[in-house]
Amino acid sequence: MRINEKNYVDRAERAILDLVKEAEQDRRVKGIVTTSKIRNLLAMTADIYNQVLEQSREKLDEEVIGRIEYLRVRVMYECGREPQVRRFVEKAELIEILREIGGSKKNYLLFSRYMEALVAFHKYHGGKDQ
Secondary structure: OOOOOOOHHHHHHHHHHHHHHHHHHOOOOOOOOOHHHHHHHHHHHHHHHHHHHHOOOOEOOHHHHHHHHHHHHHHHHHHHHOHHHHHHHHHHOHHHHHHHOOOEHHHHHHHHHHHHHHHHHHHHOOOOOO
8 A cells, every 4th residue: 555554644744745835836726725625535535434444344345345436436526626636636646545445444444544634734734715
């Protein structure tokens, strides 16, 4: 996995700092992703998280795997709607990480914590609704 227990916090902060830096250096970039957009992605993640916690085995059942795949579709849709979301998703490598979950409960829980870290660093580094 691109993220692990040791690096996901630093990777989240780096992604947000890179977005902030790009927005400051390039006038064509209209700020970073808004708080409402990033929290929307987190809400979709959290909805699945609750179902993943109920799973007793490490291998997720087909229904949950299907929901994770649908989450990937929704993330792609949001990327198509907003250039800021696309930059955020690409910088954070969310699509690649979602693919790497591979039906693993442990990997999904790690992805969920990564999303929380992204939201936290977004807020900390001045992310806001624009």
